[in-house]
Amino acid sequence: MFGSNDAPTTKPNGSVGVDGSVDREARRNLWKTTLKIGTWNVRTMNHGKLDIVTRELDRNDVNLIGISEMRWTGKGHFTTPGNHVVYYSGKDTRREHGVAFIANPDVARCVLGYNPINERIITIRIQGTPMNISVIQAYAPTSASNEEEIKTFYDDLQMAIDSINKRDIMIITGDFNAKVGGQSTHKNVMGNCGLGEQNERGEMLIDFCQENHLIILNTLFMQHPRRLYTWTSPDHSTRNQIDYILVQKRWRSSFMSAKTYPGADCGSDHQLLMSTMKFKLRRKKQQRKPTRYDVSKISDSYRVEVKNRFQKLLEDDPEESTPEELWQEIKTVITDTAQKTLPKRENMKKPWLSEEVFKLADKRRKVKERGLDKDDNRQDYRNLSRRIQKQVRKDKTNFIKQKCAEVERDSVTNNTKDMYRNIKLLTNKPTHRLNVLKDEAGNILTEEEEIKTRWKQYCENLYASMRRKYT
Structure with missing residues (x-):
């Protein structure tokens, strides 16, 4: 409330009318929301698991999720048939490690840019008000790694933090393969709601948080132990808390909760860890895509x-x-x-998984909800996982056979356009867009407007040099 009745209601985007009202365009691009941000080690995103993961994200109403151990090659982003946008970063050739973000359609419309740093770190920036939010997804080396690999990881993570706009709300999510424990003398870094005993990697993580004024969010909220552990051993005898959400201390009051969701299942030994924060998103202005007709x-x-x-x-x-x-x-x-x-052209990239896979995935999730402490439940869970893998392979084979039959049919009917489109779908390796560019000084540009300005400068300098050469 203002002290005077004549004072206008000032809005964060500055679009205020004479009577204090916000114009219609501003209301359309700005809304108050509770943003759900989480992290999940999925133990590979191959074999059709992406559709299962996005289905679980929709079921749990997750807005933005950081993915660890994706095991994809290359870097880029693409839109799924369900309109989720995947931003990923992996190695160039080997299918190991890998990190990613999956944004639902609402958040994807607010993404300003992303930076795939390497196979262990990726950053994304989301437009909001009164300030933007930057999220870093990290996947630390396992306990079997040497000290040099761990030091390199934290050095790269520090560089990612330094490159973020200082005015942004910064969140770091991921699998740190560290145990910070339930009790700590570092009250300015973590709370008393952690789990287990602290180890050497946990001390390194706490020191890193102290240097960067971060707090470990999922150790602050009192939860049942079932909502605290993020990893379970194969025999289900050991449970540890090794995945974390780190936030800047000054934004601690913006977060309402942080806990795991044991009911979410994708065949991984890690649990979905999610936090809820109060945040106002603001849509990015985008050009309207032309309608494509068949x-x-x-x-x-x-x-x-x-x-x-x-x-x-x-x-x-x-x-x-x-x-x-x-x-x-x-x-x-x-x-x-x-x-x-004319009818609109159908999307060629349809999901090739059958409904049978999703039914089996639901059965497996219900078995997990019953608890995997009992031997019978663990055996049922393993059997359903095998059946899912078998059905996925069968669906992939049927999809290839179907496309081959369509190629033969189009060849007979001289429908060369669809024929070559299906051949390309079967033979070409998918190439996804990568919106990252360097400026003249070698600095990474990730936002669309910065990239457009850089291309404009490059073309102007190019043609200016050509004019000087031929005049």
Whole structure:
């Protein structure tokens, strides 16, 4: 409340009317929400597991999840058939380690950029108000790694922190393979709600948090031990807390909870760890994508209507119109007629997993909810995991056979467009976009506007040098 009744209600984006109201455009791009951010070690995202993971994220209403041990090669981002956007970073050739972010459609519209640093660290920046939020997903070396690998990891993580805008809310999520314990003398770094005994890696993590003014969020909230442990041994006799969410101390009050969700299941020995924070997202301005129509299904009605409308344009004496006006009239004829008579082109990248896989995944999740402490439940869980893998392989084989049959059919009917599209789908290695660029000084640019400005400068300098050469 303001002290005076005449004072306007100032909004974070600055779009305030005379009467203190926010304009309609601002309301459409700004809304208050509780943002759910988490981390999950999925133990590989191969063999169709991505669809199972995104299904679990929707079921638990997760907005943004950091993924550890993805085991994909390359770097980039892409949109799934369910409109989730995956930003990932892995090794160039070997399928090991790997980190990623999966953003639901609401958060994906607010992403300013991401930076795939290496196979263990990736960052993402989300537009909000009154400030933006930067999230780092990390996957630390395991206990079998040597000290040099661990030191390199923390050095790279420190560089990632230093590269983040100091005004942003910073969150670090991931699998740190460290135990900070339930009791600690470092009250400014962690609470008393941890789990287990502290080890040497845990001390390194605590020292790292002290240097960067971070606090371990999932040790602050009183929870049942079932909501604290994040990893379970294969025989289910040992449970540890090795996945963490780290936040800056000054933003501690923005977080309402941090706990694991044992009911979420993707066949991993790690639990889904999630935090809930109060945050206001703001959509990024995006260009509207053009509608794509299936031109292979052009009907006679489309041809007749386009022909009649073109005939009317000729009767109106087009020579009196400017080229721009004439082009707009032709464009309107084609697009309006297509909208009325042509179907939209279907997405070629449809999920190839059958419903049987998801039914088996639901059964496996229910077995996990009953508890894996009993031998019978553990055996049922393993049997269902084997059945899921077997069904996934079967679905993959059926998908390839189906596409091969479509290629043969299109070859017979001379439908070369769809034929080559299916051949490309079967033979080409998928290449995803990578929106990262370096400036003249070698600094990494991740946001779209910075990348556009850099390309503009590059082209201007290029053509300026060419003009000097030929003049």
